[in-house]
Each structure stands twice: as structure tokens, then as C-alpha cells.
Amino acid sequence: MxxxxxxxxxxxxxxxxxxxxxxxxxxxxxxxxxxxxxxxxxxxxxxxxxxxxxxxxxxxxxxxxxxxxxxxxxxxxxxxxxxxxxxxxxxxxxxxxxxxxxxxxxxxxxxxxxxxxxxxxxxxxxxxxxxxxxxxxxxxxxxxxxxxxxxxxxxxxxxxxxxxxxxxxxxFPNSGWVRLTRETLDALSAFKHERGLLGYDDAVTKLLTAGRDAT
Missing domain, CATH: 2.60.40.10 (Immunoglobulins)
Structure with missing residues (x-):
């Protein structure tokens, strides 16, 4: 060239x-x-x-x-x-x-x-x-x-x-996602199961509410 x-x-x-x-x-x-x-x-x-x-x-x-x-x-x-x-x-x-x-x-x-x-x-x-x-x-x-x-x-x-x-x-309509470690995901799954929650969104919402109430 x-x-x-x-x-x-x-x-x-x-x-x-x-x-x-x-x-x-x-x-x-x-x-x-x-x-x-x-x-x-x-x-x-x-x-x-x-x-x-x-x-x-x-x-x-x-x-x-x-x-x-x-x-x-x-x-x-x-x-x-x-x-x-x-x-x-x-x-x-x-x-x-x-x-x-x-x-x-x-x-x-x-x-x-x-x-x-x-x-x-x-x-x-x-x-x-x-x-x-x-x-x-x-x-x-x-x-x-x-x-x-x-x-x-x-x-x-x-x-x-x-x-x-x-x-x-x-x-991702009305949603998004974050990356979690396997240990965190397992703990979140156990929390969801123990409380009979329907999904991970419900589990995170409950944890956030508990955190706000504790402060």
C-alpha cells in the first residue's frame, strides 16, 4: 500500500x-x-x-x-x-x-x-x-x-x-442483576426457604426492611 x-x-x-x-x-x-x-x-x-x-x-x-x-x-x-x-x-x-x-x-x-x-x-x-x-x-x-x-x-x-x-x-424489564459469591447466594437461598418466601426479591426486600428497622 x-x-x-x-x-x-x-x-x-x-x-x-x-x-x-x-x-x-x-x-x-x-x-x-x-x-x-x-x-x-x-x-x-x-x-x-x-x-x-x-x-x-x-x-x-x-x-x-x-x-x-x-x-x-x-x-x-x-x-x-x-x-x-x-x-x-x-x-x-x-x-x-x-x-x-x-x-x-x-x-x-x-x-x-x-x-x-x-x-x-x-x-x-x-x-x-x-x-x-x-x-x-x-x-x-x-x-x-x-x-x-x-x-x-x-x-x-x-x-x-x-x-x-x-x-x-x-x-431486563423492571429488573436488573448483581453478581454474588456462591456462599452469599447459598445463604440467601436458605433465608428464603426458612421463611417460606416466594423469590429472591422477597428475601432481599425482607432483609433490607429488617436492616432499616434495626437502625
């Missing part, structure tokens, strides 16, 4: 994938390739990071972010950009430019920093940065050539909080 070859990426939008079995967002990515030879394929990877300093927060949101960043007065030192996810896709051949969907696998697990952050937000947008990498395959007159996506290819996108909330509501 010629040294003058250039390829750029731009995130055009993000929406929930409606027919996926698990929660998946779909990022629409625009690609521009400046070269005489057509692109045969791209093995594209992206690191998606959250940049919390790019937006403001209400007091309610700040309370929900305490586990991640501590109290608001410490945010100047604790609020840093952090990784949300890695994602990848294979892009078929095109000439000049193309638009493709990049799948973004999500989780509602509150042990994951990205989920904690997103759950705390009530409105506005999620400040994202996409760092692109991967391999570009070119088919020219002399055969195939391979080039790595330049290290500085990136783009920012402010995803509406409602997009993530709609995704979670579709897969």
Missing part, C-alpha cells in the same frame, strides 16, 4: 440492536478510504472508553457515582477516563467509503465500572471515545497488501443515556 494511503472513521450514531438475544448496542461507523485500490476487507477493532469529565452531573447522579469516584469534592483527582468495552467486526470490501455496524456487547452487571456509571445517570448523554485499530486488506494489480489501521484513528460520540436505558429495559 502507498504511504499516502489514508483511512478515517467517524461514529455516526448508536442504537439498540432489536433482535439480539443478549444486550447489544450497534454503533454506525462511517469509513473513508483515500486510495486508488479498493479495500478488500477490514478486520476492525475498537476500544470504547467513557470520558466522565466531558459532562456535568446532578446531585442525584453524583450520589450514584460515589462508588466510582468518591465524593464530588475529590473528583478533580479521581474522575478519569476509563475503559467500557472492546468490540470488533469484519468489514467486507468497498471503494472510497462505507457505513458499517459495530456491535457493542453490554452487561447490567453492577460489578462492572461502565454499568455502575451508566446506571447512575438520569439524563443527558454518555461521553464516549472510540479508539480504532485493526488490519486493512487491499487487493491491487500486484496481489494483496496489508496495512495496520494507524494508531491515532479515533472519534468521540455523545450517546443519549436513553439509548442504554432502552436497551436494558428491553432485556
Amino acid at each position: 502507498s504511504p499516502a494511503y489514508s483511512i478515517t472513521f467517524a461514529v455516526l450514531g448508536i442504537k439498540p440492536e432489536p433482535y439480539a438475544v443478549t444486550p447489544i448496542l450497534s454503533a454506525r461507523v462511517g469509513i473513508a478510504a483515500l486510495a486508488e485500490e479498493p479495500v478488500h476487507a477490514i478486520a476492525l477493532r475498537a476500544q470504547v472508553r467513557i470520558e466522565p469529565r466531558r459532562r456535568s452531573y446532578t446531585d442525584e447522579e453524583a450520589a450514584g457515582l460515589t462508588d466510582l469516584f468518591g465524593p464530588r469534592e475529590r473528583w478533580q483527582d479521581t474522575q478519569r477516563t476509563f475503559l467500557w468495552m472492546h468490540c470488533a467486526t469484519t468489514i467486507p470490501g468497498f471503494t472510497g467509503g462505507a457505513e458499517v455496524d459495530l456491535p457493542m456487547q453490554c452487561t447490567y452487571d453492577f460489578e462492572v465500572a461502565g454499568s455502575k456509571y451508566l446506571h447512575a445517570l438520569r439524563d443527558g448523554t454518555v461521553p464516549l471515545r472510540f479508539l480504532f485499530s485493526g488490519t486493512v486488506f487491499i487487493r491491487g494489480e500486484g496481489g494483496f497488501a496489508v496495512q495496520q489501521v494507524p494508531w491515532d484513528r479515533e472519534d468521540t460520540f455523545d450517546m443519549p443515556v436513553s439509548v442504554w436505558r432502552d436497551l436494558m429495559a428491553a432485556h
